[in-house]
Amino acid sequence: MLAKTDLKMRYQGSWLGAIWVFLKPFCLFLILNFVFSNLFFKNNPNYTIRLLVGLILWYFFSESTTVGMNSLLAKAHILKKVYIPLWLIIISSTVHSALAFFFNLAILFIFLFAYHVFPGVIQLSVFLVYIILIYGISLTYSFFAAPLYVRFRDLNQIWEVLLGVLFYASPIIYPISAVPPHVQSLLYLNPMTLLIEHSKVVLIDHGFARFDHLLIFIAIFIPCFIGSIWFLKKSSKNLIESM
Amino acid sequence: MNHDIALKADNISKCFEIPQERRNTIREKVIGFRKKTIYEKYNALEDVSLEIKRGEFFGIIGRNGSGKSTLLKILAGIYSPDSGSIAVNGQISPFLELGVGFNPELSGKDNIFLNGTILGLTFKEIEKKYPKIIEFSELERFIHLKVKNYSSGMQVRLAFSVAIHANKEILLMDEVLAVGDSNFQLKCLTEFINFKHQNKTIVLVTHDLGVAQKYCDRLLLLRGGKVMMTGNSKDVASEYIVQNMSDEERRIYEKTQRKNEDEIVLDNINIDPIFIEESPANKVATIEKIEFLDENGSLKNVFQTGDDLIVRIWFSKNGIVDKLNFGVAIYSLEDYYIFGINTILDNVNTQKYVQNGYCDVHFKRINLGTNKYYIRAGIYEDQVKKLIDYVDQSNDYFQVQAFNMNTGIVHLDYEWI
Numbered sequence: 001m002l003a004k005t006d007l008k009m010r011y012q013g014s015w016l017g018a019i020w021v022f023l024k025p026f027c028l029f030l031i032l033n034f035v036f037s038n039l040f041f042k043n044n045p046n047y048t049i050r051l052l053v054g055l056i057l058w059y060f061f062s063e064s065t066t067v068g069m070n071s072l073l074a075k076a077h078i079l080k081k082v083y084i085p086l087w088l089i090i091i092s093s094t095v096h097s098a099l100a101f102f103f104n105l106a107i108l109f110i111f112l113f114a115y116h117v118f119p120g121v122i123q124l125s126v127f128l129v130y131i132i133l134i135y136g137i138s139l140t141y142s143f144f145a146a147p148l149y150v151r152f153r154d155l156n157q158i159w160e161v162l163l164g165v166l167f168y169a170s171p172i173i174y175p176i177s178a179v180p181p182h183v184q185s186l187l188y189l190n191p192m193t194l195l196i197e198h199s200k201v202v203l204i205d206h207g208f209a210r211f212d213h214l215l216i217f218i219a220i221f222i223p224c225f226i227g228s229i230w231f232l233k234k235s236s237k238n239l240i241e242s243m
Numbered sequence: 244m245n246h247d248i249a250l251k252a253d254n255i256s257k258c259f260e261i262p263q264e265r266r267n268t269i270r271e272k273v274i275g276f277r278k279k280t281i282y283e284k285y286n287a288l289e290d291v292s293l294e295i296k297r298g299e300f301f302g303i304i305g306r307n308g309s310g311k312s313t314l315l316k317i318l319a320g321i322y323s324p325d326s327g328s329i330a331v332n333g334q335i336s337p338f339l340e341l342g343v344g345f346n347p348e349l350s351g352k353d354n355i356f357l358n359g360t361i362l363g364l365t366f367k368e369i370e371k372k373y374p375k376i377i378e379f380s381e382l383e384r385f386i387h388l389k390v391k392n393y394s395s396g397m398q399v400r401l402a403f404s405v406a407i408h409a410n411k412e413i414l415l416m417d418e419v420l421a422v423g424d425s426n427f428q429l430k431c432l433t434e435f436i437n438f439k440h441q442n443k444t445i446v447l448v449t450h451d452l453g454v455a456q457k458y459c460d461r462l463l464l465l466r467g468g469k470v471m472m473t474g475n476s477k478d479v480a481s482e483y484i485v486q487n488m489s490d491e492e493r494r495i496y497e498k499t500q501r502k503n504e505d506e507i508v509l510d511n512i513n514i515d516p517i518f519i520e521e522s523p524a525n526k527v528a529t530i531e532k533i534e535f536l537d538e539n540g541s542l543k544n545v546f547q548t549g550d551d552l553i554v555r556i557w558f559s560k561n562g563i564v565d566k567l568n569f570g571v572a573i574y575s576l577e578d579y580y581i582f583g584i585n586t587i588l589d590n591v592n593t594q595k596y597v598q599n600g601y602c603d604v605h606f607k608r609i610n611l612g613t614n615k616y617y618i619r620a621g622i623y624e625d626q627v628k629k630l631i632d633y634v635d636q637s638n639d640y641f642q643v644q645a646f647n648m649n650t651g652i653v654h655l656d657y658e659w660i
Contacts, residue, residue, distance in 0.1 A: 078344045082361050083320040083337035154270055237323045241259060 025059045025104065032173055044175070046204055049115050053203055054172035054196050056104045061134055061192055062163050064097035068142025069149050069159060076243040086236050087229070090142050098135065112203065123202045126209075130195050130202075133217070136225055137191050143228035147235040150243055166190055171197050191217070248332055249413050249444040250295040250318065255327035257288040257313055257468075287313040288324070288468045297332070298442040300435065302449060302459035302476065304483055306490075310468040311448045312417055318446065319415050333412035333444075337363055340417055342402030347391035351382055354390050355405055362409040372408045380404035407434050413444045432458055456480045484644055488545040491642060495544040528567055528622050530634045531557040535641045538605075548613075548645040548654045552606040556620050558632070559600070567593055567631070568623040569602045575652060576615040576640065587623065610654040613645045 029052060037047045044050075071093035072079065072086060079089070112118045119127070149155045170192045176184055187193045194217055198209035260282040288310045295301045303311050316322045318329065319337055344361045345354050355376055359369040369376075377383055380400045382393075390398060414435075435445055435458065449455050455462055455476055462479035464471040466486065472479050537543045538551035546552055554571055570585035584604070586593050596602040617640040621633040645654055 078361060080321065081340050081343040084361065240321055 022100075022103065022107075025055055029055050036173055040174075046115060046117065049111055049117065049204060050175065050200050051173060052108055052111055053200050054170065056101070056108055057130075057134060057196050057199060058167060058170060058172050058192065059104065060097060060101040060131075061138055062167075063100065064094040064135065064138035065141045065145070066156070066159065066163075067097055068094045068138060069145040069156065071142070072146040072239075073150055073243060076240075079240050080243065086146070086232060086239070087143070090146050090232075091139065094135075094138060094142065097138075101131075117204050117206070119203050119206055123206055126202050127199055129214075130199050133221065134192075134195055136221060140221070140225045140228040143232040147232060147239055150239055166192060169193070171200075175200075191221075247297050248294055248330075249297045249299070250293075250332070250335070250446070251330040252291060252293050252318065253328050253330075255288055255291045255314070255317060255324045255329065256286070257310075257317060257322065257324050259285045259287055261285055286468050288317070291327070291465075291468070291470050293463055293470070293473065295444055295446060297444055298439060299444055300439055300458055300460050301444070301446045302455040302462045303446065303465065304449060304452065304455055304462055304479070305465035305471075306487070309465040311465055313468075314465065315415050315417050315446065315448050331413065335413040336406075336409055336411040336415055341406055342398060345390055345398065345402065348389060350389055351386040351393070351401055354401065358402065358405045359409070362405065363411075364409060372410075376404045376408050379407070403431060403434075407438075411443075413446070414438065415446050417448045418450070428454075452480050452483065481646060484547075484646065488547070488642075488644055491545045492543065495640075495642075526561060526632055527624075528558050528560050528631050530620055530622060530632045531559055533557070533618050533620060533634065533639050544640075545642045545644065546609060548610060548643055549608050550643075552609045552641070554604045554606070554618055554620075556602045556604075556622075557600065558602070558622060560597070566624070567597055569593065569596065570621040570623060571604050572619045573616050574619060576617065579652060581611070581616065581652065585621075585623070609643060610656070611643045612650065612652050612654055613643060614652070615640045615642045617641075 032055070033048050033051055036051070037044075068090050071090050074093070075089050078084070079086075109118070145155060145159065169187055169190045171187070176187065176193070176197050179187065194213060198214065201207050201209045261284075262282050291310075291314060303314060305311050313322065317324050319335065321337075342358065344358055346357060349357065352373075355373065356366070356369050359372075360366070364372075377386055380397075380403070382397060382401055385393065385397065390401070393401070432454070435447075438445055447455075447459065459476045461474065462476045463473045464479050464483050464486075471486070472482050534555040534557065535543055535546075536553040536555060537546070538553065540553070556569060556571070558567075568586045570583065570587075572583035573581040575581055586602075593602070619633070619635045622631045624631060
């Protein structure tokens with residue numbers, strides 16, 4: 001409910017705002033597609049659609065982490081007057097990014113149809129697991145970063161730079177096979193690498209990505225997520241007065 | 244916990260650490276990591292315990308910075324106390340102020356839903372209550388307008404009607420009554436009384452002693468973060484007034500102390516224009532100072548309506564003086580001439596005064612309203628027209644505080660029959 005009103009607030013009086021959600025990633029998509037499909041990856045079939053998968057997932061991640069990190073401070077005026085659980089504020093703020101992601105996903109499916117690579121039900125349900133994991137790591141980050149951001153106000157700039165680094169460290173504009181193997185394993189330190197690469201495999205090649213890798217990923221993710229909830233709970237004490 | 248108790252707090256303490264130099268960024272932390280951040284500790288609350296019964300209208304009073312709002316925020320769960328525990332029996336309203344999260348860009352209707360959600364209502368509940376909320380706010384015609392186009396009164400009305408329909412068992416309110424006109428305040432209070440009939444508990448933080456005394460069943464007086472007194476509203480309110488008076492007394496005393504220090508420097512420059520033709524040395528008598536005393540003879544500046552007041556005029560004599568006359572006039576700070584007397588008209592033998600070097604006037608039961616008053620005093624020869632010395636020191640004022648909330652300059656003895 002809070003997210004719903006949040007959404008309403010966001011779009012009331014600024015219909016362009018809703019359009020921007022699509023414009024921003026798609027402008028980037030068009031530019032990157034133009035540059036790379038013509039210059040570097042001419043002989044790569046389906047480069048466009050691979051780029052799109054990567055970009056949409058990436059946008060979901062970067063938007064939800066940024067918004068989630070900002071959420072507590074942005075709602076400081078309300079938090080100081082009303083008791084609302086902090087996790088509720090963080091999650092409701094990321095709902096907007098999730099919604100934008102689902103719109104983008106619809107467009108992606110149109111592309112998948114157009115390129116005659118539309119996946120089957122099993123592939124889609126595996127893809128759903130990846131989406132949930134991306135949302136999960138976004139929340140994990142937000143739970144850690146939102147209370148920290150209250151105390152360290154330059155965290156947003158640091159995260160912006162880091163996002164830039166992570167963008168190029170994820171196989172979005174290039175296939176992972178394009179880099180030498182020892183660099184590949186380095187890239188897998190970035191959580192988005194695995195999820196994006198696997199999504200591409202599942203959605204476009206209709207293959208099955210390494211299941212053991214996914215299990216390891218989940219095994220690392222779950223304690224991190226629980227840790228972030230614990231951290232948020234621990235830091236929520238005395239947080240509001242320092243806003 | 245006892246079922247009759249709605250809210251219980253045990254030994255709550257809260258201390259704010261205010262860093263003298265705030266380091267809010269990682270950059271600053273890295274640069275200044277060797278310097279230790281110096282914190283100024285501010286004890287907002289110390290060992291506060293309270294117990295509020297179900298269906299009670301409970302007031303919290305105290306001066307600015309006494310910790311009232313902090314206490315309320317801790318009760319609401321916004322702040323967490325450093326030590327101590329809180330037990331809540333029933334649903335507590337999580338908000339302190341009206342219209343939290345109002346968005347001026349949205350319509351009144353949307354804001355009802357937004358505000359309602361923040362206050363913890365579900366969408367369905369708001370939908371059910373929506374007609375009632377609008378009816379109470381009397382804003383049917385404007386409900387689809389954006390809130391930024393509302394007058395401030397309309398905004399408050401809207402906010403209040405959402406708040407009272409939030410329907411919690413325990414209501415916390417911080418200075419709600421400070422806003423809005425008297426009609427609105429009355430409406431709020433009537434609604435609060437209705438709540439009481441529904442056995443709901445209300446905790447109100449207020450400055451308005453009148454409201455506190457009239458409506459609250461019990462009051463809690465905070466001072467410097469400590470509970471000074473809890474009890475029935477009349478006793479606590481009078482204690483509060485007495486405390487304010489002694490604070491005021493100290494303030495005036497410190498002010499006069501400072502003034503005396505300044506005077507040493509200023510004395511040579513400051514020549515009263517009225518007596519410019521006659522230097523103090525040539526005067527037969529000079530008024531030195533004016534003091535205010537209570538009936539026991541101790542110095543005092545703040546009085547209650549109905550107290551006794553002694554005005555003492557200190558003067559010095561030059562040479563041999565056998566007859567002097569005195570006049571005293573009381574003015575309010577707005578320069579209303581309240582009362583004046585003199586020894587000639589009252590035919591008083593002033594021989595004693597001349598010997599003592601001061602003149603006392605005992606005003607019995609000063610029936611004055613809450614205000615500041617100052618004295619104009621004069622020394623005359625036999626006739627009133629022959630003025631020897633005169634002071635008009637509006638800095639030497641005394642203050643009167645009335646217990647009840649009546650208005651006007653004077654306090655007449657009255658009785659409703």
